[in-house]
Amino acid sequence: MSDIDLHHLSAAYALDALDQHERAAFEAHYESCEVCRADVLAFRDTMTHVASSLAAPPPPSLKDRVLADIAVTRQLSPALARAVPTDELARRRRARSLGIVLAAAAAMVAVVVGVVAFTGRNDDTYAADLAHLMDQPDVQMLSLENQADAPGSFKVMWSPALGQAALVGENLTPAPGDKAYELWLITPDQSMAMYVLDPADDGHVHRMLDAPADPSAWAITMEPREGAAVATGEIMFVAEVPATA
Amino acid sequence: MGVLRSMRARHADEMIEGDDVAGHLLLRAGRGDQSAFAGLFDELSPMVHGVVLKVVRDPAQAEEVTQEVFVELWRLAARFDGTKGSARSWAATLAHRRAIDRVRSEQASRDRQTRDASHAVRDHDVVVAEVETSIDQARVRRALAQLSDIQREAVELAYFGGHTYREVAVLLGVAEGTVKSRIRDGMIRLRDELGGEA
Numbered sequence: 313m314s315d316i317d318l319h320h321l322s323a324a325y326a327l328d329a330l331d332q333h334e335r336a337a338f339e340a341h342y343e344s345c346e347v348c349r350a351d352v353l354a355f356r357d358t359m360t361h362v363a364s365s366l367a368a369p370p371p372p373s374l375k376d377r378v379l380a381d382i383a384v385t386r387q388l389s390p391a392l393a394r395a396v397p398t399d400e401l402a403r404r405r406r407a408r409s410l411g412i413v414l415a416a417a418a419a420m421v422a423v424v425v426g427v428v429a430f431t432g433r434n435d436d437t438y439a440a441d442l443a444h445l446m447d448q449p450d451v452q453m454l455s456l457e458n459q460a461d462a463p464g465s466f467k468v469m470w471s472p473a474l475g476q477a478a479l480v481g482e483n484l485t486p487a488p489g490d491k492a493y494e495l496w497l498i499t500p501d502q503s504m505a506m507y508v509l510d511p512a513d514d515g516h517v518h519r520m521l522d523a524p525a526d527p528s529a530w531a532i533t534m535e536p537r538e539g540a541a542v543a544t545g546e547i548m549f550v551a552e553v554p555a556t557a
Numbered sequence: 558m559g560v561l562r563s564m565r566a567r568h569a570d571e572m573i574e575g576d577d578v579a580g581h582l583l584l585r586a587g588r589g590d591q592s593a594f595a596g597l598f599d600e601l602s603p604m605v606h607g608v609v610l611k612v613v614r615d616p617a618q619a620e621e622v623t624q625e626v627f628v629e630l631w632r633l634a635a636r637f638d639g640t641k642g643s644a645r646s647w648a649a650t651l652a653h654r655r656a657i658d659r660v661r662s663e664q665a666s667r668d669r670q671t672r673d674a675s676h677a678v679r680d681h682d683v684v685v686a687e688v689e690t691s692i693d694q695a696r697v698r699r700a701l702a703q704l705s706d707i708q709r710e711a712v713e714l715a716y717f718g719g720h721t722y723r724e725v726a727v728l729l730g731v732a733e734g735t736v737k738s739r740i741r742d743g744m745i746r747l748r749d750e751l752g753g754e755a
């Protein structure tokens with residue numbers, strides 16, 4: 313399976329034994345993967361025992377220097393719980409992003425840039441491809457907003473320069489029998505690229521994709537497993553690419 | 558055996574108690590309490606400095622990195638999330654990460670000193686710390702002894718040596734995939750021996 317490589321990096325990650333690219337790729341994965349997150353926490357606890365066994369007090373003068381430092385060091389505010397778009401700005405931004413996607417969805421019949429089924433491809437090289445993608449200077453990452461009353465999350469990373477994208481779906485409800493998740497890449501001129509993903513039988517979708525055009529939004533719908541040139545399902549997940557990105 | 562087991566059990570209790578102290582102090586530090594942070598330093602600095610020294614080896618650099626780690630702990634204190642592990646575990650993770658960062662950025666320009674880190678520091682706290690540490694050390698030594706040679710070497714080269722698993726593969730002359738799975742197998746075994754339920 314495509315995610316096995318990444319799952320297997322949790323021990324090396326907890327030992328800080330990944331290079332910076334793999335570290336970035338793993339970090340993009342593990343926060344949303346229950347298995348890896350539990351592994352990392354457990355392995356870190358394990359290594360805390362090892363760290364404790366190495367105890368060697370620093371010279372007493374160090375404490376004075378640290379206390380002098382912190383007296384003039386500003387603390388960061390607590391991280392707020394997952395951002396909820398309660399303010400007007402966020403509400404408007406969300407409305408706008410939905411508007412764009414829905415307008416684009418209406419035009420979907422017009423231009424379909426690509427219809428590509430990716431099921432069963434890329435499994436061997438997924439981790440390396442993802443690491444390569446995360447290494448690109450222009451790589452962008454977006455979490456798609458869950459519009460469905462269903463569990464799960466999608467995150468998309470892409471590099472316009474490389475023309476590739478990675479899609480990571482976690483904790484999804486498997487698609488019913490003849491259906492599959494489909495990803496829509498929406499461009500400013502409202503042409504579309506469409507990717508048939510897979511039914512997420514194990515709750516996960518990890519795919520490398522070609523991204524032939526610069527996206528203005530990404531969306532996920534549920535479609536017939538053989539693929540649909542026109543979106544027939546509700547938009548389940550959506551994210552607009554910020555104009556500055 | 559019975560003595561050994563009760564010693565381990567007692568020690569495990571002490572670790573948990575120590576964790577609570579650190580977690581409590583960290584929470585207070587997160588609200589700007591500098592004297593709580595001083596207490597946290599007393600609680601965690603032997604471990605933080607110990608792991609940094611083990612990886613970095615040079616005592617002067619180890620002090621610098623330890624200082625950086627504690628200033629970062631202070632900056633981030635309000636963001637500590639007890640559901641993602643204990644305060645001690647958070648500090649150990651940060652200490653190792655910063656030590657690794659130092660080693661990797663220094664690697665190209667400067668050779669690391671190879672003198673034995675464990676004799677680098679001596680002061681009045683050392684004796685107390687050594688008694689506690691020797692119990693930890695015995696447990697960790699025993700746990701490491703349960704690993705196969707290649708598992709142990711791979712884990713030690715990564716954690717103590719600061720090498721990536723690819724570098725470990727070169728050092729051990731085995732395939733990268735082999736090292737990856739040996740590290741994983743070794744860590745699972747260590748976890749079973751030492752504990753590590755999140």
Ligand SMILES: [Zn+2]
Binds near residue numbers: 342
């Ligand atoms: Zn995973």
